[in-house]
Amino acid sequence: MSHEPVGVLIIGAGASGGAFAWSIEDLGMSVLCLEQGPWVKQSDLPTNGMDWEARGLGQYAPDPNVRQLPADYPVNSSESAITPVMYNAVGGSTILWAAHFPRLRPRDFTVRTDDGVAADWPIRYETLEPFFARNDQMMGVSGLAGDPAYPYHEPPLPPLPLGRGGNRIARGFESLGWHWWPSDSAIISRAYEGREPCINLGACVSGCTQGAKASTDITYWPVAQRKGVQIRTGCRVQQITLDEDGLADGVLYFDEDGALQEQKAEIVVVACNGIGTPRLLLNSRSDRFPDGLANSSGLVGKNLMFHPVGHVAGIFDEPLDGRAGPDGCALWSHEFMPSDPSRGFVRGYQFQIGRSDGPASTALVGGAQGPVAWGKEHHASFARIFNHTASIGIMAEDLPEETNSVTLDPELTDSNGIPAPKITYTVSENSRKMLAHGLEKAEQVIRAAGASDVVVGPHVRVAGWHLLGTARMGTDPQTSVVNEWGRAHDVKNLFVIDGSVFVTAGAVNPTSTIQAIALYVADSMKRNVERLLD
Template identity: 50%
Template sequence: MTKTLEDVDVLIIGAGPSGSVAAHTLAMAGMSVVCLEQGDWMSPNDYPGNRPEYELLQQTQWNPNPNTRQRPADYPLNVSESDLSPIMFGAVGGSSILFGAHWLRLKPSDFRLRTQDGICDDWPISYEELEPFYSRIDAFLGVAGLGGDPAYPPQDYEMPPHPLGKGGVRMAQAMNGLGWHWWPGTQAIPTFKHKNLAQCVRWGVCESGCPAGAKASFDLGYWPHAVVAGARLVTGARVREVTVNAKGNAEGAIWIDRNGAEHLQKARIVILAANGIGTARLLQLSKSAAFPDGLANGSGLVGKNLMLHPNTEAVGLYDDDVEGWRGPAGQLMYSLQFYETDAARGFYRGAKMNLMPRPGVLSVLREFDDLPFEERWGQAIHHLDRYAGHALSWAANIEDLPEESNCISLDPDLKDSDGIPAPKVNYRISENSWKSIDYMLDRMVEMHQAAGAKHIFRHRLWTEQPGHLLGTARCGNDPRQSVVDRWGRAHEVPNLFIVDGSVMVTSGAVNPTATIAAWALRTAEHIIETKRDFIG
C-alpha cells in the first residue's frame, strides 16, 4: 500500500546544488517545502582524505563511478554504448561532495552560439540576465577569487583567491613567457572561515570530500540554512514516479523508503533537481495516459542532447619541489586562452584549462605504468618516488556540443536496488570534440615544456570524468524544440519546474555548478513571484 502524506506547497526531488538553493529560497519566502533525497547526510569524518590509505579508498568505496562504488544510494548505469562513464554521487549535497569546487561562470558568448558562431541554438536568456544571480550565489557561499579577469565582464569576490603555491607561480611565469591568458583559480572554497565553513587547510584532497569541512559542498554551504528556514529534507527516499492529476498537472511523487515501503508526497508545485541523468530518467519513468512518452516530453527531447564535457590531461613531473600535494584541488589557476571559436583551428569552440596539484604517491607511480616491471618496483621505486610532490596536472574541460543521438533512455533489463529501470547512456564523442581534445592536449604539453617539466605524460581522455551532466531537458521559447521555458517551467506541465543542468542549451567549457546554482535561484524567485497561480 502507498501511504499518502500531507500536501505541501513545493516538492523538490534531489538535494544537490540546485535542489538546496531552491529549497532555501522558497522556505525563506514562507512556502512549505519538502525535499526527497535518495542518499544520506555525509560526515567529514568519513572522507578518506585524512587517512594514509587515501588513494586506495579512492579506487574502491570512494570511487567517483557509481558502478564501481555501489553505495546503497547509488543506481547503476548502462554505459556499454558510451565513450565516457558519467560520475555522480547520491547524498545530501549531491555530487558537490566530490567536486573540486571550480567556480566559473559561463561567458556571454556561451548563451548565443547560434548568433555568434552559427551553430546550436541560443539560450532564451542572456548572461546579463543571469549575472546578478551568479553574484548572489558567490556571496552566499563565500566564493574565493580575484576580480578583473579580462576574459570576463567585470566581476569581483568578497574572498581573496587561494595562494598559487610554488607550482602555480612557476606555471604563471611559463604562461607569461608564452603570452597566454591565465588567472588565479576561482573556488567555492572560502579562503577564511565563512558561516559554518571552516578555513581551507589546502590538503589537496577536495575531490573525495573535504575532511576539514571547508569546501562549499552544498550539504554545508546551503542545506543547514535551508533547514533553519523551514525546509524539510527526507533522506533515503528513492523517487519512482512523478504523478499527475486529471488536468495533467503534477500532483506529487511516489517514493520508496529504505524498508521498501511506498509513499505519495503531494504538492502544489514539483521541482526536479536530480541532475541531467536522474531528471531525464524520472521524466521517462513518469508515463501516463496524458504523457505516454514520458512526462513533459511532447517535444520528444527529454533525455536527448546529453553533454558530458570530455576531459583531456597532461601531467608534468618536475625535478624541483612544486608542492604538488598542496591544494586546493580545485584549480591553482585556469586559462581561457583557447575558449572561443577560431576557424583556423578547424573546429568550433574550445576549452577551459585548469592547473591542479597531483597529491599522492600512487598517482605518480601510475604515470610510469608503461615501464618494464623491473624499472618500476623494487629498488627502482625509490627513483620514481622522488617525483611524489613534484607533479602538476593541466586538464582541459572540452566544450561538448549538443547532439540528439547522445541521450539517456531507460534500460530494458538493468534495475536499481528497488527494481526501478536504470538509465542507459548512449554517448559518442564527436569529431569536433576529438579535434579540440587533441589541440588542447598539445597546448598543455607546451605549457609543461615552458615550465621545465622533466617528464610529461599525455592522457588523451579521462573516461570517468567529469560529473557534468547537461542538456537532457533543455530550455527554450519554442515548445517544439525544448522541454522547459526560460524560467525552467515545463511547457506542458505548468506546475513542474526543472532547476538542474539538464536545462542547459549548450554546455560552455567551464565547470557548470555556478550556472546551475544561479539558474536555480532565478527559477525559485520566479516561483515566489507567481505562486498565486498555484497556491491561491
C-alpha cells in the same frame, strides 16, 4: 513521518536542490525535499584516516558503479566514451567535486547567433548575474577580482595560493603571453560564515573533512532548514504522478526501508542532475505522456553533454607541492575559449591547472600514463613523478547532439527495481579536433614552464562530472523541454532546475551556473506566483 501534502516538493538535495530550497522557502508555502542518499558526516570522510587514498578509490570513488553504495543507482555506460560520475547524498556531487567555480561567459548564451551552431539560450548572462553573485556569497568563493575574460565580478574571499606547481605553470603562460588567472574556487581561503579555512588537505574529490570546500549540505541546507524547509533522506522517487487535469500532484517513492510511499504536492521541482532527471521523467510514463513526462518534444534525455577532457602532465626536476592544496585547480586559462575558424573547429576549450596525487594514486595513475612500472623499474619510475608533476586539463566545449542521450536500460534496475539509465555517447569530431589542439597547446605551456618531460593523456574516460542538456530550456515547446524559467512546457507545475536545462555547455565547470539557474528559477516563481499556472 508526516505525509501531509506540501506546497513545493523538491526531488534531489544536491547543488541545485539546496540552492533552490533555500530561496523558495520565501514563497510562504511548505517545502519538502526528498533525497535518495544520506547526510554525510565530515568525520567519516577519507582524509580522517591513513587509508584515505584507498577509500577515495573505493567507498568514495566518483563512479557509482564502482562505489555501489545503497544510495547509488547503476548506470549503464557501456556505450559511452565517457563514464559519468556523481554522488548521491545531501549535497549531491558537491560532496565529491573539486569546487572549481567558473561561470559561463556572456557569449556562452548566444552560441547560435555567434557561431551558427547549436542554439541560443532563452536567457542571458545578465539574467543570471545577480544570482551568480548571491550564490558566490552562499557557497563561499575565493578568487581574484578583475579577470578580463569575464564581466567584472568580485569573489567574496581572496584567492587560494597557487602553490609551487601553479606558480610554475603561471610563468609558462606568462612566457607565451597567454591568458591565465587564479581560479574562482568554492573553497574558503579565510574563515567564513562559521566555516574554517582550507588547510590544504588535498583529496577534495573524496570529500572535505575540514569543511572548507563548499558542499550544499554545509552551505545552503543548514540555512534552509532553519528557515523551515523539511528534508527526508533515503527516499528514492519512482515516478511523478499526475492529477486528472494533467498537472503534477506528487510522487511515489521508496523510503529507506523499501516501502512504497506517496507524497502529494502542489508544485514538483526536479533536481536530480542531467542523468537522474531524464531518468525520472522517462520513468514517469502515463496514458497522457506515454513517452515520458514532459516529453512531447521527444527531447527528454537527448542532447547529453559532458565536456570531454584531455590531460597533459609535466615532470619537473625540482619537487612541487604534490597532493597538498586544493586538487581541482589553482588557475585557469581562457586563451583558447573564443571561436576561431582557422583552428578547424567551432567554439573552444578551457585550460584548468591541477596539482598531483598522493603516493598510492601516483603509483596507480602515473601522471597521465597509467600505472608506474612493476618490478625492478618500479622505484625509479615512481620517484621520477611523485611530487614532481603539475598538470593541465583541457576541457572542451561539448555541443549538443541528439544521438548523445540518456534512455532507460531495458534490463538494468536499481535496488528498488526502478529502471536504470543507459548512456549513449560519442565524442564528436569537433570535440576531437578541439582536444588535439588543446593537447598541443598545453604541452607548449608545460615545456615553457620548464618541465623536463611531458606525459600526454589524450582522453580521460572517467570524466563525466558535468551532466548537461537532457531537458533543455527554450521558448519553443517543439525544441525544448522547459521554458525560460525552468517550467515544463507540458506540465505547468513541474520545474527542472539542474544541469539538464543547459542549452549549450560552454567550456567551463557548470556548478556555478547550475546554482545560479536554480536561484533564478526560484526567484521567477516567487515573482510570478500569481500566474504560475497560466
